[in-house]
Amino acid sequence: xxMRLRDLSIRAKVLVTxxxxxxFVLGVGALASFRYWxxxxxxxxxxxxxxxxxxxxPGIEGALAHGQVGAARRQLDALVARPPAxxxxxxxxxxxxxxxxxxxxxGLPRSGTPLPDPWDIPTDGLTLRGRGESAASVVVPLxxxxxxxxxxxxxxxxxxxxxxxxxxxSFGLALTTVLGIAYAVxxxxxxxxxxxxxxxxxxxxxxxxxxxxxGVRVGLERKDEFGRLGASVDALLAKEERSQxxxxxxxxxxxxxxxxxxxxxxAAQIGHEIKRPLAGIQSAIELISQEYAMSDGERGLLxxxxxxxxxxxxxxxxxxxxxxxxxLNAQPAHLSSIVDAALVRVSGTPGADHxxxxxxxxxxxxxxxxxxxxxxQAVTNLVGNAIEAMPEGGVLRVTTRPAEGGQExxxxxxxxxxxxxxxxxxxxxxxxxKPHGTxxxxxxxxxxxxxxxxxxxVESQVGRGTTFHVILPPTPPAxxxxxx
Ligand SMILES: Nc1ncnc2c1ncn2[C@@H]1O[C@H](COP(=O)(O)OP(=O)(O)O)[C@@H](O)[C@H]1O
Ligand SMILES: [Mg+2]
Numbered sequence: 199x200x201m202r203l204r205d206l207s208i209r210a211k212v213l214v215t216x217x218x219x220x221x222f223v224l225g226v227g228a229l230a231s232f233r234y235w236x237x238x239x240x241x242x243x244x245x246x247x248x249x250x251x252x253x254x255x256p257g258i259e260g261a262l263a264h265g266q267v268g269a270a271r272r273q274l275d276a277l278v279a280r281p282p283a284x285x286x287x288x289x290x291x292x293x294x295x296x297x298x299x300x301x302x303x304x305g306l307p308r309s310g311t312p313l314p315d316p317w318d319i320p321t322d323g324l325t326l327r328g329r330g331e332s333a334a335s336v337v338v339p340l341x342x343x344x345x346x347x348x349x350x351x352x353x354x355x356x357x358x359x360x361x362x363x364x365x366x367x368s369f370g371l372a373l374t375t376v377l378g379i380a381y382a383v384x385x386x387x388x389x390x391x392x393x394x395x396x397x398x399x400x401x402x403x404x405x406x407x408x409x410x411x412x413g414v415r416v417g418l419e420r421k422d423e424f425g426r427l428g429a430s431v432d433a434l435l436a437k438e439e440r441s442q443x444x445x446x447x448x449x450x451x452x453x454x455x456x457x458x459x460x461x462x463x464x465a466a467q468i469g470h471e472i473k474r475p476l477a478g479i480q481s482a483i484e485l486i487s488q489e490y491a492m493s494d495g496e497r498g499l500l501x502x503x504x505x506x507x508x509x510x511x512x513x514x515x516x517x518x519x520x521x522x523x524x525x526l527n528a529q530p531a532h533l534s535s536i537v538d539a540a541l542v543r544v545s546g547t548p549g550a551d552h553x554x555x556x557x558x559x560x561x562x563x564x565x566x567x568x569x570x571x572x573x574x575q576a577v578t579n580l581v582g583n584a585i586e587a588m589p590e591g592g593v594l595r596v597t598t599r600p601a602e603g604g605q606e607x608x609x610x611x612x613x614x615x616x617x618x619x620x621x622x623x624x625x626x627x628x629x630x631x632k633p634h635g636t637x638x639x640x641x642x643x644x645x646x647x648x649x650x651x652x653x654x655x656v657e658s659q660v661g662r663g664t665t666f667h668v669i670l671p672p673t674p675p676a677x678x679x680x681x682x
Contacts, residue, residue, distance in 0.1 A: 587615075
């Protein structure tokens with residue numbers, strides 16, 4: 199297993215770092231506290247003995263001055279009965295021992311823990327001195343004994359002192375452990391708040407956004423790196439949303455917004471004016487091509503004229519159907535057969551053979567009361583646009599399915615998509631991005647859907663494709679009625 203540090207989760211890294219810091223703090227703390235307690239405990243314990251000896255001094259001096267060695271011994275025995283004092287002797291100037299504990303060295307280890315150095319503690323006239331490894335002695339000058347030059351040596355058991363020091367160490371260790379754990383907990387909570395919490399927030403936001411929820415923002419209101427990351431993610435989400443923007447239109451609102459009334463009246467007039475001369479030109483061209491022998495070049499020219507004429511003719515027809523108030527000739531029909539008819543109509547158009555058509559019709563395919571002719575016109579425009587959006591080929595998916603409010607028709611392509619800046623324009627008459635487009639197709643679709651009391655909207659992503667949705671109610675609104 200090849201596990202590298204950078205493969206660890208942030209949580210694990212934080213944990214490792216925190217533990218490291220904790221161990222370091224514990225180590226330093228313990229070390230410091232050991233040194234402190236060692237000195238402190240030794241001094242305290244030894245000083246205790248020194249103070250006891252000092253308290254006894256007048257009594258012993260008095261007893262020895264009067265030659266009452268037994269009385270002095272009793273007092274001293276009582277003193278050494280309590281730790282850490284272990285033995286005593288009163289030494290005269292000439293080295294003679296005046297009185298000593300029965301076995302002064304008894305109970306003292308031969309060797310033991312070295313005493314801290316230096317550990318001299320002068321306590322007004324009394325001196326505490328180290329002596330070898332295992333014992334310490336307190337040297338107390340005695341007044342009025344042996345010509346004033348006698349000293350009382352009090353032996354201290356360093357084992358007792360060391361035991362006290364060990365207790366101090368344990369206490370120090372316990373204290374640093376508790377402090378260390380408290381520090382680790384506080385650090386952990388802080389890191390959780392500072393690192394893990396924003397990460398979870400980011401993750402949750404992204405999950406919601408990728409699940410398709412609209413308007414999701416991470417909203418990390420922070421000034422640190424996470425705040426900046428959150429802001430970039432939010433900007434990205436906003437951008438993504440804009441490019442996936444829905445252009446939701448309801449027929450009527452759209453028609454009004456586009457100023458249909460005026461456009462319609464004008465269009466009707468112009469349309470009628472142009473229609474007749476157009477028909478004349480067309481039959482004249484037909485006549486010319488039949489009656490006159492022409493070179494290929496001349497014939498090509500004529501074909502181009504015919505193409506242009508057809509374009510004008512299409513525009514005029516679209517204009518007229520736009521202008522006409524959509525009086526529906528509504529009859530029961532199946533959506534599937536209307537869509538089929540539209541697909542047949544576009545199958546001959548250029549580019550259609552590069553496109554794979556996938557039909558997915560609602561098996562129930564309920565009868566709807568619709569104007570089949572106009573609806574077919576609308577669907578023809580939608581699938582025609584889809585094919586035109588896939589000049590390199592692609593997939594056209596036509597689906598019908600039950601939906602809230604009626605039957606839904608979905609026309610989805612894998613074409614060029616619609617840039618967000620155009621999405622609000624495409625339904626308006628004369629908006630076109632195509633060199634020979636009339637820009638009337640979708641306006642007409644919107645109008646026909648509106649007349650049926652339906653809804654129309656589009657989702658698109660540049661480079662991915664476009665999906666048009668149409669929802670048709672089972673019957674058109676009463677105002678439209680079934681006009682024969
Ligand atoms: N399926 C589609 N894919 C990409 N763009 C589309 C699609 N359908 C419509 N459009 C855009 O909407 C514009 C208007 O369409 P339409 O009203 O049918 O007019 P036209 O097809 O004559 O341009 C088109 O020029 C095109 O930019
Ligand atoms: Mg079109």
